[in-house]
Amino acid sequence: MGKPEFVYVTYIATTPEKLWSALLDPNLTAQYWQHENVSDWKAGSKWEHRAFDGARTLRLVGRVVESKPPRRLVLTWAYPDDTVPEEKQSRVTFDLEPAGGVVRLTVTHENFQPESEMFDRIRNGWPKVLSSLKSLLETGRALPELW
């Protein structure tokens, strides 16, 4: 794998355990991401990212590559109609590190296909999702109308 395309960092006043469950619990992701992340989150399992609407539209799919609660989660990240083999799909890593009473969350997104439509979409998406996640954990309120 080459160098990552995107690296995002945010500091959140919470614990690694709470942040970990905020990434994986569909009830919480529905609040700040307006999507549900669904899986049993074991290494090798599939995961789904579904819109939190009546139709539960499937937006993203992937596999859990690595899961070390509450420190590191690696997922493949693809559109449901993507036909490229799994090893060529984009990959997202969440690293959670305690940093002086807060948690430093680093999101690394890499391994994009050339000319990928996902590249432009996620460029705007991650800062919103991370701001909303921080807001929910620190104030109890997520950002409204994210998308």
Next chain:
Amino acid sequence: MDDVFKALASPARRRLLDALRAHNGLTLRALCTHLDMSRQAVTQHLERLEQANLVATVRRGREKLHYLNPVPIHAIYERWIRKYDRRPLEALRDLKRRLEGEDDG
């Protein structure tokens, strides 16, 4: 948030962020070439930007790569801009650009 505004209050650092927006994941050496700035100056600016969390770094092998981290800027946007009507502000910005030509913001 003070750190963010202080870090952004420098044309050189804004240029540095622009360079990373165009080419994310640059090494120090590549940044110096892109910006035509001394190694020492770029190092100092990067320190300020990292402190403000506007630049994130990762290590790949022996290289340290630098990334634009727009998350703090997004927080500013959420606090002061999104609540107001974004579209009239964009129209004003476009008008200013057309009348004055591009500036460095």
